[in-house]
Amino acid sequence: MMAISGIGILLPRLKGILVANSLSFATIYLMASPVASNNQTTAFFFALVVLGATWTTFWAGRQSGSRDDHFELIARAGRWLLPSMYFFGIYHKINTDFLDPAVSCAVVLYEALFNGSWLSNWNFGQYGAIHATFVFEGIAMVALFIPRLKVYGMLIGIPFHLIIGFTGYAYYKDFSTIVLVLYSLFIPRAAYAAAFAAIARYSGNGNLALRLGRWALVGFVCAYVITGAMRDAHGLMPTHEIMVPFFAIYGICFYLFAVICTPRHGSLAPKRAAGWLMVVPLIYFLNGWSPYLGLKTESSISMYSNLHTEGGQTNHLIHGVIPATWSYQNDLVTPVSSNSPAFDAAYIGTGLALVRYEFDRLLATQPGPSVTVATTEGIVSSDAGWVNTYLTSNPIAQNFLIFKPVDLNHPKVCSH
Numbered sequence: 167m168m169a170i171s172g173i174g175i176l177l178p179r180l181k182g183i184l185v186a187n188s189l190s191f192a193t194i195y196l197m198a199s200p201v202a203s204n205n206q207t208t209a210f211f212f213a214l215v216v217l218g219a220t221w222t223t224f225w226a227g228r229q230s231g232s233r234d235d236h237f238e239l240i241a242r243a244g245r246w247l248l249p250s251m252y253f254f255g256i257y258h259k260i261n262t263d264f265l266d267p268a269v270s271c272a273v274v275l276y277e278a279l280f281n282g283s284w285l286s287n288w289n290f291g292q293y294g295a296i297h298a299t300f301v302f303e304g305i306a307m308v309a310l311f312i313p314r315l316k317v318y319g320m321l322i323g324i325p326f327h328l329i330i331g332f333t334g335y336a337y338y339k340d341f342s343t344i345v346l347v348l349y350s351l352f353i354p355r356a357a358y359a360a361a362f363a364a365i366a367r368y369s370g371n372g373n374l375a376l377r378l379g380r381w382a383l384v385g386f387v388c389a390y391v392i393t394g395a396m397r398d399a400h401g402l403m404p405t406h407e408i409m410v411p412f413f414a415i416y417g418i419c420f421y422l423f424a425v426i427c428t429p430r431h432g433s434l435a436p437k438r439a440a441g442w443l444m445v446v447p448l449i450y451f452l453n454g455w456s457p458y459l460g461l462k463t464e465s466s467i468s469m470y471s472n473l474h475t476e477g478g479q480t481n482h483l484i485h486g487v488i489p490a491t492w493s494y495q496n497d498l499v500t501p502v503s504s505n506s507p508a509f510d511a512a513y514i515g516t517g518l519a520l521v522r523y524e525f526d527r528l529l530a531t532q533p534g535p536s537v538t539v540a541t542t543e544g545i546v547s548s549d550a551g552w553v554n555t556y557l558t559s560n561p562i563a564q565n566f567l568i569f570k571p572v573d574l575n576h577p578k579v580c581s582h
Contacts, residue, residue, distance in 0.1 A: 460492035
């Protein structure tokens, strides 16, 4: 996909590059499903929007569709992924443990940002980090859809994602990157025209401005690849730590562009509606409800939210699993011992459990461990006539359902 992106930079008018990249990513995602990654899940749904918009614009009776028409259709549907993400970024965190500075994931991120400084233990700063999460995400979610406030939504929302990416904590830079892509869908064509005019004015002519921009991108990609090669000549991928400076460069550049060039009176008035493509953000929105429907707890935009809905209990202040929905989360097993030190380290401990379906998925996809577990029927072994519910489930469930390890301790400490 990196090679495809490089070709797209050198040949920007080659319309099939974006489609090829989206198709490649969507295919890899489906082959790896179920995927325990919120940023990859969000990127997957965006890839579906791109593919759907391409079909509608170029092959479904609109072969003469322009690049502007194509981008407009992608933007009309794709931009709805961002408020859905923000909605659950707020909703999942309305729980007692996220609001508790002793265990809140907001405080964990705050401490990572000020690591080694007296500010990391500042009580006011810790409470501020918790409440700022709700404020920043809420303002950004609403302001982006109000033309006169859109720029201010970017002014507040983008730095929030830059800061959590700068911490280097977990994979927030990856998540923040896909968020920046979604923010770009709110930027009108006038902003790109203004940026181009400014560069052309300083460089002397438009053609030179285009070449400068293109070769700046080429240089950036080459630096990325070279940095990766210095670590691993075969992988060509920078380490997690080395990637942070690259994120800082393109993140800050995008922020300056968005804030400076976006018109203060920008309009979201569409030339045409997104039509059936709205099905994609709708499914993404429904995916976010999964923990409350008794379905998956991974890849449901609930990352670092302290949310707990398993075992018929919840720390959410509004509701847990909605009655008369699925019951996967109610069937828990507690691993007691195994023949695998790696399994023991990951899943055995005080107050730790697994959703039965997830335990069966681990047994089916990672053959080898023989595990003794505590169930409602007593202590049993996975070797003694154990019925694997994953293997007996349908293909949709096998490629969709994935659950986090269950922490029954109270308060619930921060985890992915």
